[in-house]
Amino acid sequence: MSEARIIPLHATDDEALPRWRPSESSGRSGTSAADDDADLGLPPEPDTEPEPAAWEEALGETLAFLRRRLSGDYAVDDFGFDxxxxxxxxxxxxxxxxxxxxRVETIGMRNVPDIGGALVVANHSGTLPLDALMTAVALHDDHPARRHLRMLGADLMFRLPVAGSLARKQGSTLACSPDAERLMSSGELVGVWPEGFKGIGKPFRDRYKLQRFGRGGFVSAALRTGVPIVPCSIVGAEEIYPKIGDLKxxxxxxxxxxxxxxxxFPLFGPIGLxxxxxxxxxxxGEPIQTDTIDPADADDPMTVFNLTDQVRETIQHTLYRLLSQRRNAFLG
Structure with a gap:
């Protein structure tokens, strides 16, 4: 099929009128339609289709997600993680x-392994456990391997009607040694907040002062599985809900x-939330290796206490350092 070529209407004697031959566009060796367009001063045709707009991609992903949910084409593990x-x-x-x-900023993300089991141990604060959720987002969005954090929580959380079910689907499970060991042995990244309710429920005057780390059950689980312990220090959560009283x-x-x-809260009602x-x-922080310690020492109270104290002191000193570098609680 031939193409039309533009011929000047007022050609001069010096400008010979071009002669059209069908072979010039289709049978000519070493040339193409793009070369002809360039000779005529026409813009070249795009080699690829234009990329879809961001909203089109988002719509496509949403429809694909809904299709998977309706058809049941998704996996849930033994702990309920979806x-x-x-x-x-x-x-x-x-x-x-x-x-x-x-406006969360992460530091030392390279200390979290890309693959394999590990235990992230963090301070707990903020009246509501938003610090755990923000840590999970950080490890998924800012880590090169986009890792899911399998959080260990108190049984109270799983008794809540909606929050408990969503926590299970996000990968959380009961804070007990058998579940923690099973997850870490299978190569999962596990997160624990040993202060528990003593940490998130402490008065504002005690902010950034670590509470007792329980009996060190998280250390025993790490020793039995040989995974590294990664200390995690969170600054900023103490100021989101300054707790000045407790209605027992x-x-x-x-x-x-x-x-x-x-x-x-509760003075301003829902706005206070x-x-x-x-x-x-x-x-x-730098991971603390446990694979050099005999797994049998997981039952040795002195070994567990010393390692627990090491993790706690590392987090506490890091909190103090971050606080000394922070100029303002809300501006950073």
Whole structure:
């Protein structure tokens, strides 16, 4: 099929009129239609189709996600972890808090292994356990291997009607040695907050002062599986809900460890549930290797105590260093 060539209407004698031959566009050796377009001053045709717009990609991913949910084409492990739901619904719901509200910066991400089991041990604070959720987002979004954090939580969390089910789907499980050892033995990245409710429920005057780390059960689990322990220090969570009081009668009524009073809650009702926009820093320290220690020492109280104290002191000193470098709790 021939193509039309543009011929000047007012050709001069010096400009010979070009003669059209069908072979010039199709049968000519070593040339192409793109060369002809270049000779005529026409823009070359694009080699590839234009990339779809961002909203088109988002719409396509959403439709694919809904199709998988409706058809049941997704996997759930023995602990209830739903990676498809976590990546496409739960983590995106937390990203505005992580990126825009708390403006989280991570330090030392290289200390978290790309593959294999490991135990992340962090300080706990903030009245509500948002620090655990932000740590999970950090390890998925900022780590090169985009790792999922399998969090160990108290049984109270799993008794809550909606939050408990979502926690299971995000990969959390009960904070007990058998579950922790099974996860780490299978190569999962496990997170634990040994302070528990003593950490997140402490008064604002005790901010960034680590509470007791329990009996060191997390250390025993790491020793039995031989995985590294990664100390994690979180600065910024203490200021989101400054706890200045505790209504113990209401806490007993609801079966909660405490009923917090903050400058905005319960005085301002639901508005008081909005966390203050503090600036966060999450630092992952040098991993403490446990594979050089005899697994039998997991039952030795002195070995467990010394290692637990080492992890706790590492986190505490890192908190003090980060606080000394911070100029303002909300501006960083």
């Amino acid at each position: 990676a498809d739901l976590t990546d496409n619904l739960l983590l995106p719901a937390l990203r505005p808090l992580y990126q825009k509200w708390f 009668p209401l806490a007993r009524l609801f079966g909660a460890p405490y009923f917090p009073v903050t400058p905005l 909005i966390p203050l926009p503090s600036k966060w820093y999450i630092e992952f």
